Amino acid sequence: MNRIDRYVSGLFWLSFIGGSLVFVTIFLAVDAMSTMVSYKGLDLGVLLRFYVYYLPEIFNKLLPVACLLATILTISTMNKANELVALFAAGMSLFRITLPLLFWVLVISVTGFIAMDRMGPAMARQKNYIFYNEIKKNPSLYSTxxxxxxxxxxxxxxxxxxxxxxxxxxxxxxxxxxxxxxxxxxxxxxxxxxxxxxxxxxxxxxxxxxxxxxxxxxxxxxxxxxxxxxxxxxxxxxxxxxTSDTLSQTELHRFIERNKEAGLDTIRYEVDYHSKYSFALAGLVMCLLGIPFSVGKARSGGTMMNVGIVILLVFGYWILLSSSLTLGTHGHFNPIIAAWAPNLLMGGLAYFFMLRLKR
Known part of the structure; x- marks a missing residue:
């Protein structure tokens, strides 16, 4: 990595860490208040242990949003300071400038997927045990x-x-x-x-x-x-x-095969299985979609407009993802199509907007 790549990477990681902390803190505050209102008299020690096991899942769900925000803020900061203009004048393309961002987003996505596949099931089982036994006080709902x-x-x-x-x-x-x-x-x-x-x-x-x-x-x-x-x-x-959240991908695959052998419907589990892979790349797809917007709007609207773009992109992706997975679980879509269609559509839209850029 040259000096420019290190500079771009530094801006990205600063925005990523700050955005992740903000998103996780907001989520924890809202969810914890809702839990305490729903289950009055809850011991704070129990609540703390519950969110210790819940935290990796929360962070994993917010990874695409944090990556998208970090990408847009990095490009917007450089655009506002006319650093992009200087790099364009030096012969660097937008793709070359953003290549370090895409690399780090891919590293974060793959690392997050592997970590959740290895540690996520055990954490989810502990979280469920605490919720059903100590928060909801209904152990019969807990399954091992x-x-x-x-x-x-x-x-x-x-x-x-x-x-x-x-x-x-x-x-x-x-x-x-x-x-x-x-x-x-x-x-x-x-x-x-x-x-x-x-x-x-x-x-x-x-x-x-x-x-x-x-x-x-x-x-x-x-x-x-x-x-x-x-x-x-x-x-x-x-x-x-x-049970998908309490099983690794290997265990989930075996679980699906065992249910198929028993003649049971496995569509819901198959959708969950493939969606875990597709969601791991959601951050990369959303970042590709956010790049052309951040370049085109940074001067006219500033940082706040770009934050608004982040919110719209996130809502659009989640609506598309939720709709596709719902159709998949009801058998209207093939599980693979249901899981990957949102990424493919968003990726195609990102490619279209990238082509429309004059740079």
Whole structure:
């Protein structure tokens, strides 16, 4: 890197660090106040531990915004000081000037993706555990996802599910254990398939085993269909069916394959899988889109206009991304198209505006 590249990189990192701190602080303040209002009497120590585990996820979500803001502020600062004019006169193109910015954005994006893939799932599990057990005080909603099993607890029952559909309305290979208040095993129910209808479950092709002190051996009977009433908290099992944030990409891929083998719908998980890759490059795409705007508007509107451009670009991208992922999860788009279409469209728009620049 020559002196100009180091100068541009210095401006970028100064804006990136400052923007990241501002965005994260604002997000934490708003979210923490909302949490304290929703759950009154919450211990501050619990809240602090919750946000310690939540912080990496917050920072990862705000990375594209921070990269975009840093890029636009860097170019605007140079444009306002007529440094761009001098560099253009020296024969440097806009692409060459912004090349260090794009390099650092790519490094940040790849590093953030790898870090979240390695550490994110463990942090998300700890965050969920604190939220359901210590903040919401409803441990039955917390699920621990193993490599091949899912365990839940609902009042005096513990149950194991091999696979759970994305919608949370069907499950495969269920084993239910019912206990007495003294935690003596009373009954075990197994079923090959389960239809979850709120707190009422329809069990198909299973068995019931009773454990009583009057008999030396457990009593077992088979059934084709059986309807059981679970606790009210069991109907919230659907809300814990989303496990993508607690799995690495490798684990999520295996989870998808296992659900496919069980004949369950995996579209939602496939969209999540591909969207993690596409979101890792969102910062680079948005920066490419922001470069022509910052060059063309810096003199006439100043820094505040460029900040407004950042907000508009972010909102536009998030609306497009949310719409595409929603259509993908409902089966209207292929998961790969749903995940990558926003980046491709934004990238094409950035290329169009770059061509319209006179420089």
């Amino acid at each position: 996802v193993k490599t091949n099993k899912i365990w839940y607890r609902s009042k005096n029952a513990i149950f194991n599910i091999k696979t759970l559909s994305a919608a949370g309305d069907t499950a495969q290979s269920l084993t239910l254990y019912f206990f007495s208040p003294e935690w003596d095993l009373l009954q075990m129910i197994t079923a090959d398939k389960v239809e979850l209808r709120g707190s009422t479950w329809n069990l198909l092709d299973g068995s019931v085993t009773l454990f009583t002190g009057n008999s030396s051996f457990p009593l077992t009977s088979q059934f084709k269909t059986k309807k059981i009433a679970m606790g009210e908290d069991a109907k919230d099992l659907q809300s814990t069916g989303q």
